[in-house]
Structure formats: structure tokens, C-alpha cells
Amino acid sequence: MFRFPIRVYYSDTDCGGIVYHGRYLDFAEHARTELLRLVAKTGDEGSQSRLLETQDLAFVVKSIAIDYQKPGKLDDQLFVETSVLEAKHFSLTFLQTVLRGEETLCSMQVRVASINTKTLRPVVLPPWLLPAVQAL
Structure with missing residues (x-):
């Protein structure tokens, strides 16, 4: 499991200090990007820009199922936990959970x-x- 820290900034929230629902998708994207860097074989080989340049390879979201349970708030320290549910030849399915504590x-x-x-x-x-x- 990969654990990625996120701080909730003003730009992530509405005027009441509650995280916009769409921002959770951004938080998850950031975590997957950093996961890719972590598991890369060497240096920046696994960075998305390097894969684009050298292999014309990109990762695209095919589907997302999301369940909102509690609101995040301004200045919260959150973590996105990411694990692999399924790995196939052409795709990966991740379970991503956004936690506050x-x-x-x-x-x-x-x-x-x-x-x-x-x-x-x-x-x-x-x-x-x-x-x-x-191996995560």
C-alpha cells in the first residue's frame, strides 16, 4: 500500500471550508502519479513525461466508482492510501481511500x-x- 499526504488548501474548498467533491479525484490522481514514480525501475523512467517521450505511453482513467462518506475541511491533513485491486496486461484497478487520521x-x-x-x-x-x- 502506498500512502500519500495531502493538505487541504483554500482553493480546494467552497466558501464554507468544505472540500469540493471533484478535488478528491485530483487528490487520487496526485497519489497515483507519485506511486508511479516510486515503483519506476530507475530514476525518472516511470515518470509520466518520460513514458510519453520514450514510449508514447500514457495512462488514462477508464472508470471510477466513488463513495463519499465524510467531508474534508480547510487545513485538514489528509492521506490517500492506494493499493492495487487487479492487474491485467492493459490495465490496473486501484483502491484509493482518502483519510483524515x-x-x-x-x-x-x-x-x-x-x-x-x-x-x-x-x-x-x-x-x-x-x-x-x-509488490506493494
Whole structure:
């Protein structure tokens, strides 16, 4: 499991200091991006910009199921916990939970597919990625 810290800023909230529902998707995206950096074989090989440059490879969200349970608030210190539910040749399904301490604010299942940016067709995940994320 990968745990990524997030601080709630004013720009994340409405005028009442409550986190906008859409911001949780951003929090989850940030966590997945940093997870990719963590499991990369060497240096920045797994960074999204490097995969785009060298392999014409991008990860796109195929589907999201989200369950909001409690509101986040201005200045909260949150954590996004990310684990892999399913790994296939062309996609990964993540379970991502946004927490404030031990409290679950929302949980989501995010399916991400790998595509070739030139053809926009699915491509097999890089060979180093599946073992790395399954080891989490």
C-alpha cells in the first residue's frame, strides 16, 4: 500500500471550508502519479513525461466508482492510501481511500488503462510495472 499526504488548501474548498467533491479525484490522481514514480525501475523512467517521450505511453482513467462518506475541511491533513485491486496486461484497478487520521472521507475504485498516444489504442503495460505494483 502506498500512502500519500495531502493538505487541504483554500482553493480546494467552497466558501464554507468544505472540500469540493471533484478535488478528491485530483487528490487520487496526485497519489497515483507519485506511486508511479516510486515503483519506476530507475530514476525518472516511470515518470509520466518520460513514458510519453520514450514510449508514447500514457495512462488514462477508464472508470471510477466513488463513495463519499465524510467531508474534508480547510487545513485538514489528509492521506490517500492506494493499493492495487487487479492487474491485467492493459490495465490496473486501484483502491484509493482518502483519510483524515483514521476516518475515511471517501473511497474509490479507479481503473486505469495504458494507451499508445499516437494510435490511442490500448498497449501492454511496461514489463517492469506489473511486478512493481503487485509488490506493494
